[in-house]
Amino acid sequence: MLEIKGLTAAIGDKQILNGVDLVVPPGEVHAIMGPNGAGKSTLSYILSGRPGYEVTGGEASFDGKDLLELEPEERAALGVFLAFQYPVELPGVGNANFLRTALNALRRARGEAEMDAPSFLKLARAEMKRLSMPDDMLKRNVNVGFSGGEKKRNEVLQMAILKPKLAILDETDSGLDIDALRIVAEGVNAQRGPDFSALVITHYQRLLDYIVPDRVHVLSAGRIIRSGGPELAKELEANGYAGIVAEAA
Amino acid sequence: MSAALKTKALDATAQAFLSRYEGLRARLPGSLTARDEAAARLREAGLPQPREEAWRFTHLRPMADIQFVEPLTPVEDCARLLARLPEIDAPRLVFVEGRYRPDLSTPPDGIAVRVGGPAGEAVLTGEKMVDLNTMLSEDGAEIVVADGVDGGTLVLASLALDRDGRPGAFHPRHAVTLGRGAKLTLIDVAVGEGVYLSNTVLAIRAGEAAHLTHLRMQLESSRAFSFATIAADIAEGGEYDSFTLTIGARLSRNEVHATLAGPNAIAHLNAARMLRGQQHGDFTTIIRHAAPHCASRQTVKTVLDNAARGVFQGKIEVARGAQKTDGYQMNQALLLSRDCEMSSKPQLEIYADDVKCSHGATVGEIDAEQLFYLRSRGIPHEEARAILIRAFLAEAIEGISHEAGRVAMERCVDAWWGVKPV
Numbered sequence: 011m012l013e014i015k016g017l018t019a020a021i022g023d024k025q026i027l028n029g030v031d032l033v034v035p036p037g038e039v040h041a042i043m044g045p046n047g048a049g050k051s052t053l054s055y056i057l058s059g060r061p062g063y064e065v066t067g068g069e070a071s072f073d074g075k076d077l078l079e080l081e082p083e084e085r086a087a088l089g090v091f092l093a094f095q096y097p098v099e100l101p102g103v104g105n106a107n108f109l110r111t112a113l114n115a116l117r118r119a120r121g122e123a124e125m126d127a128p129s130f131l132k133l134a135r136a137e138m139k140r141l142s143m144p145d146d147m148l149k150r151n152v153n154v155g156f157s158g159g160e161k162k163r164n165e166v167l168q169m170a171i172l173k174p175k176l177a178i179l180d181e182t183d184s185g186l187d188i189d190a191l192r193i194v195a196e197g198v199n200a201q202r203g204p205d206f207s208a209l210v211i212t213h214y215q216r217l218l219d220y221i222v223p224d225r226v227h228v229l230s231a232g233r234i235i236r237s238g239g240p241e242l243a244k245e246l247e248a249n250g251y252a253g254i255v256a257e258a259a
Numbered sequence: 260m261s262a263a264l265k266t267k268a269l270d271a272t273a274q275a276f277l278s279r280y281e282g283l284r285a286r287l288p289g290s291l292t293a294r295d296e297a298a299a300r301l302r303e304a305g306l307p308q309p310r311e312e313a314w315r316f317t318h319l320r321p322m323a324d325i326q327f328v329e330p331l332t333p334v335e336d337c338a339r340l341l342a343r344l345p346e347i348d349a350p351r352l353v354f355v356e357g358r359y360r361p362d363l364s365t366p367p368d369g370i371a372v373r374v375g376g377p378a379g380e381a382v383l384t385g386e387k388m389v390d391l392n393t394m395l396s397e398d399g400a401e402i403v404v405a406d407g408v409d410g411g412t413l414v415l416a417s418l419a420l421d422r423d424g425r426p427g428a429f430h431p432r433h434a435v436t437l438g439r440g441a442k443l444t445l446i447d448v449a450v451g452e453g454v455y456l457s458n459t460v461l462a463i464r465a466g467e468a469a470h471l472t473h474l475r476m477q478l479e480s481s482r483a484f485s486f487a488t489i490a491a492d493i494a495e496g497g498e499y500d501s502f503t504l505t506i507g508a509r510l511s512r513n514e515v516h517a518t519l520a521g522p523n524a525i526a527h528l529n530a531a532r533m534l535r536g537q538q539h540g541d542f543t544t545i546i547r548h549a550a551p552h553c554a555s556r557q558t559v560k561t562v563l564d565n566a567a568r569g570v571f572q573g574k575i576e577v578a579r580g581a582q583k584t585d586g587y588q589m590n591q592a593l594l595l596s597r598d599c600e601m602s603s604k605p606q607l608e609i610y611a612d613d614v615k616c617s618h619g620a621t622v623g624e625i626d627a628e629q630l631f632y633l634r635s636r637g638i639p640h641e642e643a644r645a646i647l648i649r650a651f652l653a654e655a656i657e658g659i660s661h662e663a664g665r666v667a668m669e670r671c672v673d674a675w676w677g678v679k680p681v
Contacts, residue, residue, distance in 0.1 A: 102651060
């Protein structure tokens with residue numbers, strides 16, 4: 011279970027989060043929507059441990075462990091996964107090696123046996139097939155020369171292989187056409203179950219037609235100003251953020 | 260000690276080499292004329308000094324404190340050093356402290372090899388380290404691959420033992436000649452322990468349409484001084500494809516003078532270097548495009564840590580009439596600490612008007628975004644760093660087409676970082 015209480019954070023002198031309160035119980039998918047600059051990406055980076063942010067107050071824990079005290083790799087070992095809005099290119103690092111190194115690092119951290127190359131390839135190929143990814147994407151360097159859609163699929167592939175308990179999807183829908191969106195959404199839906207929860211960050215309601223959330227939260231100026239069921243997303247799509255933001259102010 | 264005193268001390272080092280020459284002169288193999296001439300030049304001009312443009316970034320002062328002596332005739336089995344040679348199933352020529360050791364060697368079939376004295380004709384006369392070699396060289400391999408012959412793979416190994424308090428200096432002189440259409444992969448490995456000076460000269464002649472792949476692994480002791488000067492002459496349609504991995508030596512300089520002497524000749528002088536501590540590594544190349552339609556390629560990747568210093572000096576000369584020259588040079592450095600330093604000096608001298616020459620240099624740190632991406636997937640910090648460093652070098656190493664050679668290089672890189680292969 012993800013629990014965030016009164017979280018405030020800054021980049022340099024600029025205050026970005028102004029007291030975020032949020033609970034995502036196991037098995038649930040929550041969406042975070044909001045206008046540009048609301049702090050959506052900042053929240054996802056702080057939860058995954060990206061350097062460069064200063065947490066000025068509040069707390070964030072996962073399964074009772076204080077996330078803010080842990081290194082990024084320790085959070086990953088706990089089961090936290092961030093699907094990047096802009097996946098990073100790694101020239102000189104093969105995708106298969108990257109995935110297997112990550113999987114085995116997680117298994118080591120959890121005291122499990124490492125997976126050998128043949129078993130890994132079998133697993134990876136099966137997941138890639140589900141995501142309609144060609145086999146040669148395993149041989150290519152991580153995200154190098156990938157189209158926008160391929161990069162996002164590669165994020166979902168990593169999620170499918172690493173099997174996190176909490177996935178944070180940071181605008182995974184941006185830059186995807188409708189077919190790719192459907193494939194990516196199916197990839198996320200395939201993970202859903204009692205031990206999987208997700209925080210789906212999106213600007214548009216469109217993704218939520220495919221990944222139907224249990225709860226929708228509106229983040230504005232670094233605070234959650236409204237929460238509701240899936241119908242809230244539809245309301246936002248119809249009326250925009252302006253009304254809700256004005257109401258909260 | 261002040262710089263002036265150090266320079267004096269370096270004069271003393273040159274003097275010590277000259278005295279040794281006087282003592283050995285009567286017993287040295289071959290003609291003495293070239294040796295005497297080299298000695299006269301050294302007596303006049305001394306060892307390379309920082310005031311010389313070609314040696315601006317590489318100072319020999321650290322050598323001044325060391326009294327080098329004539330190496331003993333080695334009789335050891337050298338098992339520990341031999342174990343460090345790459346596992347490559349090929350004939351090998353082993354030199355210990357500059358002297359050929361038949362008992363450790365397995366000479367090739369189908370390639371003529373002659374040992375027992377300095378090999379080849381005079382090259383780069385007047386270059387000081389070459390002159391020093393000419394004066395004192397005692398042994399070397401003369402390797403000849405006849406016209407049309409594919410000589411396969413040959414390992415040329417240099418071993419140096421720790422002589423505890425008696426640092427040796429040796430000056431091997433090798434020559435490799437490929438006849439018309441001949442082929443050879445030469446894997447050139449240097450390993451050692453302790454303090455010593457290795458000052459090698461290698462003369463290469465690649466005949467018409469000949470193809471020499473030269474994979475060099477400099478794994479010298481981290482307390483050693485290592486100099487290697489290569490003169491390569493590539494005839495029409497010939498190719499000299501070299502890759503140099505530099506990991507060892509306290510102070511090293513690899514200097515390559517390549518001449519593309521006939522049309523459509525090709526030279527690749529690629530390199531990867533990993534230096535740390537107080538290591539200083541210099542890679543100096545001079546490529547002469549003397550004929551039209553020739554291509555030269557250089558990708559040099561350097562990783563520096565601690566207070567290490569890297570130097571790359573790359574000169575491309577395009578002669579009048581060498582039209583349609585295609586020259587490319589890229590020099591990239593990854594700096595892992597705030598105390599390391601990279602000096603980079605590209606030089607283009609172009610006397611023809613229809614040429615394509617480019618050069619570039621980058622110096623950077625490990626990318627924070629890439630590091631976070633790897634760590635966010637559960638890969639611990641140190642492992643993530645090692646993956647990115649290896650990735651930086653991969654582009655250079657992946658270009659090595661000789662598979663066993665490439666694997667051997669990768670193993671050296673991994674061993675250096677303590678990364679286990681994935």
